[in-house]
Amino acid sequence: MKLVTMFRVLEARAALLAADESGMSTVEYAIGTIAAAAFAAILYTVVTGDSVVTALTNIIARALNTKA
Incomplete structure (x- = not known):
């Protein structure tokens, strides 16, 4: 196999791996859940503070x- 052909095959595989998004939704849900929990903790701290109450x-x- 020529070097140019090998490079093209490698480039095609890299492009395929870069476009493959399997598993991304799980990571996105995990990050979203962590962000929501952090926001809820901050909101709870603010709302239960003496000045807000x-x-x-x-x-x-x-x-x-x-x-009347």
């Missing part, structure tokens, strides 16, 4: 305190 309590108290 106090602000929400004040908003609800003002909404329920109607003077």
Whole structure:
């Protein structure tokens, strides 16, 4: 086999491997799940903080305190 032919075969195989995406969806789902869990942990930390709880309590108290 000539060197040029071997190089073309190798190049074709490399292109096929680069285009093959089998298994990519599993990795994408794993990264998405980790990102969602991290976002949920940050959101939980923010929402359960004292300032947010106090602000929400004040908003609800003002909404329920109607003077007619």
